[in-house]
Amino acid sequence: MLKIKKISEVVGRKVYTDQGNFFGEIEEANLHNNKVDSWKIRLSSLAIKNFNGARGVIIPHNYVKSVGDVFIINQVAMPAQDEEVSEVLEEPL
Numbered sequence: 245m246l247k248i249k250k251i252s253e254v255v256g257r258k259v260y261t262d263q264g265n266f267f268g269e270i271e272e273a274n275l276h277n278n279k280v281d282s283w284k285i286r287l288s289s290l291a292i293k294n295f296n297g298a299r300g301v302i303i304p305h306n307y308v309k310s311v312g313d314v315f316i317i318n319q320v321a322m323p324a325q326d327e328e329v330s331e332v333l334e335e336p337l
Contacts, residue, residue: 251280259285259315267291270315271300280305283315 251273259267268287273280282304287295295301303317310316 251275254311254315257313257315259283259317261319262309262316263319265290265319267317268300274302283308 254270255272257270259270261267266288268285268291271284271286274282274284282302284300284302286300287298292299307318307320308315309318
């Protein structure tokens with residue numbers, strides 16, 4: 245079991261989805277009543293595309309499945325891609 249004594253110990257750790265996709269890096273923790281409420285994550289370049297160009301997101305702590313050398317979050321945190329948009333992108337110009 246990993247014991248984290250300081251939040252600063254996890255800043256910069258890589259974040260992956262439970263499907264193995266790189267999501268980003270931890271920027272900071274949001275605390276509420278001295279407990280971690282959510283995590284601010286700087287998105288990877290691939291994840292930025294799924295979030296309409298946003299550079300970061302705040303993920304509630306309940307989406308975090310595991311904290312260790314890396315963070316593992318539920319794939320549910322990723323927005324579902326619109327099928328119509330992906331079909332348009334796949335059509336040749």
